[in-house]
Amino acid sequence: MIQSIGLLEVFLFYLAYFFKLINQKMRGIKTNQLGKGKKEAKTVIVESILKYSSAFIVVVILASTLLNTSFFSNQILRALGLVVFGIGTFIFIIAMVTMRDSWRAGIPENDNTLMVTSGIYRISRNPAFLGFDLTYIGACLAFGNIVLIIFAIFTLIMMHLQILEEEKFLETTFTNEYLIYKNKVSRYFLFF
Template sequence: MGKGSKPQKTFIIEVFLKVYTILLALTQIISIIFTNKLFLILKNNQIRYIGFFISLLGVVIFITAMITMRDSWRAGVDTTQKTTIVKSGIYKYSRNPAFLGFDLFYIGIAMSFSNIINILFTCFTILIFHLQILEEEKFLPTIFGKEYLDYKNTTRRYLGTKSR
């Protein structure tokens, strides 16, 4: 990600994704350590516990995606990687379960430790993830052709299947 020969827009999105993922992780750690010193927007403990469970669900979805993907894991737009398209397991219900898992994890942490900085970094990072997905969706037909296009027509980007 953020390396090699690729369109400038893709390169920029990948670099932003790297940077903001690191910044968000640091923000989350600071938010957790200094919870009592930072102004929490969501102070209701029930909402904070729901956030915790949403983040756990995100971790489970991400790990499931990794296990299902096995050797076909692809990070970003990379023409040198030789992988196969995975459409089984969790990938029957989401074309991007790893990103979905990250999104849920980040949203859950933002709910549990809801200071304004954490929420803003979460929103921006999720936006960058979405832009990355859009770039990958332009690239994948060049690698997998009709097989990917058929998959794209039957499986939703984030969650669910499409009726035929």
């Protein structure tokens, strides 16, 4: 049962992600901008590593789920992992819907995006990243093995570095509007 729910959650998370990506691409919006364009070298490196890390972790999560591997034998802990995974998926989808056509993967180059501060963005500056974080943490609790845990930690670190790069971009692009927003809303959630 845990394995079936885990596979369903992986499917729903990435179905939502690729649906948004394809939908925007069909309308001429370049959504995936990770590691692309003329950006600072550090930004390109962070985005490129994140792109490959987040692609590879999908394979690791799927393999861990299909093999039903876990360090944890406690079924309640594993079930809690699935709940955390589900909450992460829900937050991620809400974040994408709220962003509408301003949602991007990576820092946009010469792209007209709007600063979104409504909906879920009133309680988190980075709810999409929070959604990713929770899905990876949930997957580790439900199907945690050494490979998954290592890749999840690495990808979480890369996502945090990406957030820092995006914050520099937003401060430059939206100046005072972003600084006021940044002082009111936490990076992840509540006090984090």
